[in-house]
Every structure is written in C-alpha cells, then in structure tokens.
Amino acid sequence: MNKQALVGAFVLGGTGLLVAAFVLFGNFHPFTRTEKAVLIFHGASSGLAVGSPVTFRGVQVGAVDRVVIEYNPATKDAYIPVYVTMRPDNIVLTNSSHHARPNMAELVRQGLRGEMNLKSFVTGSSEIDLDFAPNTPAVLHPDIAQITEIPTRQSTIEAMTKSFQDLPLRQIGENADATLASVRKLSDQLDRDLPALVQSVRETSDHSREMIDAARKIVTDLEPTLTHTLTSVDRLASTGATQLDARGKELHTVLLSTNDAVRQATKSLANLDSMTxxxxxxxxxxxxxxxxxxxxxxxxxxxxxxxxxxxxxxxxxxxx
Incomplete structure (x- = not known):
C-alpha cells in the first residue's frame, strides 16, 4: 500500500510539474480568459511560427497558435492566415467602473490593425505587432476568416522590400555598365592625351618663367635710369615752385596792369559805340x-x- 501511494504521489508530482511547465514557459494558461482571432497576410510570412509573440506597442498580449496557407485554385492566389490567441486580461481600463472591456470585434471597429515585423536580425524570427490605425482601411476576408479577423497593414520592412522590388534593377545595372564603359573610355583617352597636355603645360610654364625672368632683368636694368629721371623731375618741380614763388609778385603786377588795360579798352569801345x-x-x-x-x-x-x-x-x- 505504501508503494502504491508512493507511485501515485510521483505521478501526481510529475503531472503537476508538466502543467507548471506549460503554464510558465508555454502558451497554455488554463485560468486566464483568452480570445481567438486571425490575421490574414497576402505576402510572405518568413520567420513567423507557432509561439511567436503578438505585441501591442512592445507589450506582449498574445501568441501565434497556427500558421496555414489558404490557396485558391481558381485565382491561383495564396493567403497566409495566422491564428492567434489574445489574453485581454493584460489590458487594464481607465475608470474600469464606468467602462466595459471591449471585445476583439469592437477593437477592430475602433481601428485595431496588425502588421508583421522582424523580431531579430540574428535568428530571423518575426512577430505580430498590433496598434490603432483608424486611417488605414480595413481589408477583410470573410470567405477565409471563420473567426474575428484583425485587418493587416503593410509593415515598414514590407514597404522597403516592395520598393526594392519595384526598382528597375536591370535598367540601373545597364546604366551602371554604360557609365563604367564611358569612364573607361575617358580614362583611356586621358592616358593618351594627358602626357602631351602635361608636356604642353610644362613648356608653357617654362616659357612663362623665361618671360618673367626677362621682364625682371629689363626692370632691373631700367631701375637706375628711372631713378635718375624721377630725381630730375623732382628737381625740376622744385625749381619751378621756387621760380613761381619768386615771380609771383611780378605776375600779380602784370595781371593788374592787364586788368587796367582791359578796362580802358572797354571804355574806349563804349565811347566809340556812342560816337557811331x-x-x-x-x-x-x-x-x-x-x-x-x-x-x-x-x-x-x-x-x-x-x-x-x-x-x-x-x-x-x-x-x-
């Protein structure tokens, strides 16, 4: 009897440890209220797997339960429905006594949207991020979704990927090849013409240096003559100033006499005019x-x- 009790206690202990492991490290929460939802992506969902986190502005509010492929043979189009389990108990309302916690459908009507983002560049794992974006149109898929659907929007990484895919890479490569060919042709032409140009520039520089040296020699030779000429001009100016000072009074007297003669001539002309x-x-x-x-x-x-x-x-x- 003691042996059977020991075995039973061991089994119960193992079961308890297993349940505790599920509760602590897995997504099994038997005592927490949960709500199911689905997000339907049209593009690739690489890095997304069962157990990937579902976050709201960085706070985990759920996890991925299942990732499937919905293929339409008529249109040959494929969608990726991602089923998630949400734990609304993680959401605390302000003034909870006056407001009731909205369900998932009500949150979708208020603008809740989901997008898939890369969680780690090292492991390549992805996660689903939720946020309110009422300006983003809600695109729903009632023919695929059997439960509450959270509309998706294009993530930043998807937008960048689409932008890169839309780039005319072939045309850019052809333009780059043409540019490199032009650069190579220009380089070859410079290799042919540049030495002659450098030689011409060097000869022109040597000729200019010779002209400068000749001009410097001429200026050096003319410097004594120019100095003597400037000295003579300065002496002549000094002599002229001295003579002008000495003859100033005589010139003044001559000007006065000339002025008197002009007045007499004016008077004679006036008399002659009166006579005639x-x-x-x-x-x-x-x-x-x-x-x-x-x-x-x-x-x-x-x-x-x-x-x-x-x-x-x-x-x-x-x-x-």
Missing part, C-alpha cells in the same frame, strides 16, 4: 564833314579836268 550810334551828334558832324570833303573832292576833280583840257587856266584862271 545813329542818334549821336558826333556821328552827324562826321557825316557832314565827309559830305563836305566829298563835295570839295568833286570840285577838285572838275578843276583838274578843266586844267587838263586848258592848261592856261593855271595862269589866267577861270573867267566869270
């Missing part, structure tokens, strides 16, 4: 005198004509 004015008495007298001189000249011309005709008039004179 049409209303001037001096001009009338001058004109009368000119008329008398003209009359006398006419009389003399007539007398000269008579004498020429009759020279005796010089002795006898004219008879009345």
């Amino acid at each position: 004015s049409p209303r001037s008495a001096d001009r009338a007298n001058l004109e009368a005198s000119l008329r008398d001189i003209a009359a006398a000249a006419s009389a003399m011309r007539g007398f000269a004509t008579d004498v020429e005709r009759n020279p005796q008039l010089l002795l006898t004179g004219r008879r009345p």
